[in-house]
Amino acid sequence: MTAASEDARDRTFIEELFALHHAEIYAYVFRMVRDADIAADFTQDTFIKAYKAQDSLEDRAKARAWLYQIAHRVVLDEMRRRRIVRFLPWTGESHGAAPSAEHLAMEMRLSAPLARALARIPERQRAALLLAEVNDLTGMELAETLGVSHVAARALLTRARESLRQALADEKRQEKEREDALDALYAAKARGADPARSDDDAGARR
Amino acid sequence: MSGEMEPRGLWDQLTHEQARALALESIDTRLEPADAARLGDHLDACPECAAIDAEYRAIHQELHGLAMPAVPRDLWARTSAALDKAESAPAGLSLTRVQEFASKNVALLSTAVAAALVVVLVASTVILQSPGSAPRPAGTNGGVAVVGSGASSHDSESPQGPLAVVGGTSYWISEAAGVYEIKGGSDQCAAGQAGCSISGSGQTLGSVKSATPISAVIAPDASRAAVWTDSKIAVLPLVAKPAMVPLDLLTPRPTGAALATPTTTQVPAGTPASDQSPLPTSAPATSPAAPTAAPTAAPTAPASTISGPVAILSGYEIVGLDPEFSADGLTLAFSARPKDHSTGPDVFVWHVGQEQAYAVTFRHADQLAGWLGDRILISEFSGASASGGRGTPGYASYLFDPRAGTAEQIDRPMLLPSADPTGHFLVYWAGTVELDHSSGLWHAAAGDLYFESWSNLSLTPTSLAPVATPTDSPTPTPIATAAHGAVGPSEAPSDAASAAPTDAGGPPQTSDYTARALSTTDQPGQVRDWIVRWDASGRHAAVWVAEAGSAAVGRLSVFSIDRDAGRADSDQPLPESERVTTGLGFDDGHLMYTTVDGKTYLQDIAALTPATVATPTETISDQPSEVPTLQSTDPSGG
Numbered sequence: 104m105t106a107a108s109e110d111a112r113d114r115t116f117i118e119e120l121f122a123l124h125h126a127e128i129y130a131y132v133f134r135m136v137r138d139a140d141i142a143a144d145f146t147q148d149t150f151i152k153a154y155k156a157q158d159s160l161e162d163r164a165k166a167r168a169w170l171y172q173i174a175h176r177v178v179l180d181e182m183r184r185r186r187i188v189r190f191l192p193w194t195g196e197s198h199g200a201a202p203s204a205e206h207l208a209m210e211m212r213l214s215a216p217l218a219r220a221l222a223r224i225p226e227r228q229r230a231a232l233l234l235a236e237v238n239d240l241t242g243m244e245l246a247e248t249l250g251v252s253h254v255a256a257r258a259l260l261t262r263a264r265e266s267l268r269q270a271l272a273d274e275k276r277q278e279k280e281r282e283d284a285l286d287a288l289y290a291a292k293a294r295g296a297d298p299a300r301s302d303d304d305a306g307a308r309r
Numbered sequence: 310m311s312g313e314m315e316p317r318g319l320w321d322q323l324t325h326e327q328a329r330a331l332a333l334e335s336i337d338t339r340l341e342p343a344d345a346a347r348l349g350d351h352l353d354a355c356p357e358c359a360a361i362d363a364e365y366r367a368i369h370q371e372l373h374g375l376a377m378p379a380v381p382r383d384l385w386a387r388t389s390a391a392l393d394k395a396e397s398a399p400a401g402l403s404l405t406r407v408q409e410f411a412s413k414n415v416a417l418l419s420t421a422v423a424a425a426l427v428v429v430l431v432a433s434t435v436i437l438q439s440p441g442s443a444p445r446p447a448g449t450n451g452g453v454a455v456v457g458s459g460a461s462s463h464d465s466e467s468p469q470g471p472l473a474v475v476g477g478t479s480y481w482i483s484e485a486a487g488v489y490e491i492k493g494g495s496d497q498c499a500a501g502q503a504g505c506s507i508s509g510s511g512q513t514l515g516s517v518k519s520a521t522p523i524s525a526v527i528a529p530d531a532s533r534a535a536v537w538t539d540s541k542i543a544v545l546p547l548v549a550k551p552a553m554v555p556l557d558l559l560t561p562r563p564t565g566a567a568l569a570t571p572t573t574t575q576v577p578a579g580t581p582a583s584d585q586s587p588l589p590t591s592a593p594a595t596s597p598a599a600p601t602a603a604p605t606a607a608p609t610a611p612a613s614t615i616s617g618p619v620a621i622l623s624g625y626e627i628v629g630l631d632p633e634f635s636a637d638g639l640t641l642a643f644s645a646r647p648k649d650h651s652t653g654p655d656v657f658v659w660h661v662g663q664e665q666a667y668a669v670t671f672r673h674a675d676q677l678a679g680w681l682g683d684r685i686l687i688s689e690f691s692g693a694s695a696s697g698g699r700g701t702p703g704y705a706s707y708l709f710d711p712r713a714g715t716a717e718q719i720d721r722p723m724l725l726p727s728a729d730p731t732g733h734f735l736v737y738w739a740g741t742v743e744l745d746h747s748s749g750l751w752h753a754a755a756g757d758l759y760f761e762s763w764s765n766l767s768l769t770p771t772s773l774a775p776v777a778t779p780t781d782s783p784t785p786t787p788i789a790t791a792a793h794g795a796v797g798p799s800e801a802p803s804d805a806a807s808a809a810p811t812d813a814g815g816p817p818q819t820s821d822y823t824a825r826a827l828s829t830t831d832q833p834g835q836v837r838d839w840i841v842r843w844d845a846s847g848r849h850a851a852v853w854v855a856e857a858g859s860a861a862v863g864r865l866s867v868f869s870i871d872r873d874a875g876r877a878d879s880d881q882p883l884p885e886s887e888r889v890t891t892g893l894g895f896d897d898g899h900l901m902y903t904t905v906d907g908k909t910y911l912q913d914i915a916a917l918t919p920a921t922v923a924t925p926t927e928t929i930s931d932q933p934s935e936v937p938t939l940q941s942t943d944p945s946g947g
Contacts, residue, residue, distance in 0.1 A: 117392065
């Protein structure tokens with residue numbers, strides 16, 4: 104086989120993988136990075152890396168898990184790298200950059216409390232949850248993607264589920280507190296007493 | 310857990326912990342019959358465990374039922390184009406803009422190579438740009454030269470994007486095996502030249518070892534750098550052949566309760582006095598002097614001459630803008646909050662020679678906006694308590710004098726104002742704010758940037774002393790006036806500019822205000838993430854505004870300031886203005902910026918001056934009253 108034909112075969116294989124899996128890879132990356140533009144970049148990067156690293160795929164039947172493994176590494180590497188230097192020379196920290204939980208919830212089609220809770224759990228746990236729950240990876244695929252044993256992957260997934268449950272409970276409690284506070288505010292206004300003008304609050308501010 | 314079916318006696322009952330573990334396992338696994346039976350028994354007898362089991366299953370159902378997000382329509386086209394390049398490119402060359410963006414290499418490039426890369430860059434940018442964005446005309450970027458390239462291997466030691474260019478010398482940071490080196494290129498980028506290259510090797514001027522990633526900023530005179538992790542801030546001198554600083558072992562010297570007790574920051578009296586720029590009009594002299602931040606004794610001014618690396622704050626994380634040195638490079642200001650998020654952010658100051666930084670605000674809702682001469686601009690959110698941001702959010706900005714410990718409130722609601730170095734003008738944001746629940750911080754939600762003359766603003770002496778119970782006030786009063794700067798969290802209008810002044814966010818709507826919105830985006834009223842940089846003369850302002858949905862990529866506009874008229878003229882977008890990353894700055898008449906493909910450019914600012922705006926050559930008056938007041942607001946900025 105000539106180099107040219109080998110390239111052609113390789114390219115075709117990657118294109119087939121793209122056709123089969125680009126949507127789920129993009130979905131996973133998007134839910135990890137929560138930014139459509141960056142997710143598209145990372146997805147593209149995943150397939151370029153896959154193209155270059157075909158030799159590392161021993162069994163094409165496992166191509167899906169292999170792709171997820173590449174995507175997972177791209178996401179974690181880039182997230183780590185972006186934290187190293189935030190691409191903000193001089194004093195250029197971007198402010199207001201983080202999308203709100205409500206915005207994320209809308210884009211990710213999650214309830215807002217669940218979106219916030221997901222954002223609170225550790226990255227690896229979030230990855231395990233998304234891969235297993237949303238992207239339907241099997242236990243073996245999850246283990247291969249995360250680069251750990253099957254037992255370790257199960258343990259990570261279990262911890263992730265418990266972390267998410269606790270975070271969600273916390274989010275819901277906070278949301279209820281906020282709603283109660285707003286209700287109290289509206290009730291006070293309805294009674295004609297504007298709490299914003301109360302002595303306590305005036306003193307509390309300035 | 311055993312899979313054997315056995316009779317269930319008392320000894321065989323599950324503990325709550327075991328039951329919850331089995332409940333988790335049962336979500337996507339078929340349990341052994343014995344385990345399933347024991348779990349069923351336990352859940353029947355334990356309502357709390359049953360509730361938790363129900364929570365697990367509800368979460369599972371919600372996650373499992375999620376719809377797939379829409380895939381960008383151009384994903385295949387761009388991936389295919391990248392594959393085309395991958396087939397023809399030599400091994401090791403980064404091919405995607407992500408990689409290039411992420412590893413902004415400032416490798417040494419000869420002028421010839423740089424020129425060639427300009428062509429490559431233009432071609433690749435056209436391919437990779439989002440639909441609808443204008444391609445860059447290759448022949449219209451006069452005065453632009455590539456000074457850096459992101460074409461580096463992803464896995465090699467990759468010098469990161471430039472931290473600063475000072476006097477034509479570039480400074481950047483590189484990392485290998487947990488050792489971060491701040492490097493300087495000393496033999497290139499001569500001042501005033503449009504084109505130059507940056508050395509990828511450079512000279513190591515600072516060396517830090519850290520188990521966690523660091524960020525850094527360089528003082529304007531490049532004499533020192535501030536570096537920080539997610540829990541520590543340190544300052545180190547930039548010198549030739551530096552010793553490696555083990556950041557994790559570096560701890561602030563204990564100096565009492567400076568952080569816990571409100572104190573007046575002591576910047577040594579030797580600090581240069583205020584410049585002669587026309588700073589904002591103060592309130593009438595009859596106003597009482599603003600109380601200092603605290604009546605307690607101030608920490609002792611530095612007696613020692615600390616010249617080596619010093620950890621100035623530990624257990625805190627930087628919030629908002631990056632730390633910023635004063636123009637003389639002697640004082641560092643930053644906003645930070647405790648690592649455990651037990652309170653919101655406050656502004657801290659450190660001066661050369663001091664052993665640690667000191668808080669200058671104490672209401673846990675303050676963020677650094679920047680320097681104005683030897684004073685510090687601070688923005689404060691109200692309704693931004695650490696307890697969850699209850700109440701009606703608003704915002705206000707202050708001018709704080711760290712030497713005197715006095716503060717003055719700017720009479721107009723504005724967020725993170727950026728002052729031009731001469732003190733005549735500022736650019737500020739106004740709009741609606743919202744609480745990001747994941748970070749617990751308030752931030753801009755939707756608004757616009759406005760250009761204004763300081764002469765149209767007034768200041769009122771005030772105190773930045775702590776409130777009595779800053780974290781417990783359920784309904785804090787908005788700082789801003791009733792007409793501006795306050796909007797309820799749930800009723801924030803999507804288009805703040807269209808909201809009624811009485812309940813809308815800050816965009817100036819009427820002739821009450823003289824500011825005009827800067828045309829920085831195709832979506833007026835939707836600016837939520839921005840950076841403003843001024844050149845030293847105050848004649849140009851570079852404004853970066855994030856693209857919708859992105860925190861790292863945005864549009865760069867450069868505004869010429871007609872200082873005689875007190876006006877920012879219409880924008881003159883750079884040919885490269887689209888898809889610029891957040892790093893930009895000025896050096897010796899050149900604007901430096903980096904595009905998403907990792908290329909860094911120097912743009913001769915003189916080439917950007919619109920024909921409609923004459924560049925004044927005469928000395929600008931220092932009298933604010935001579936700066937004319939604009940009479941109307943034009944949201945389009947025209």
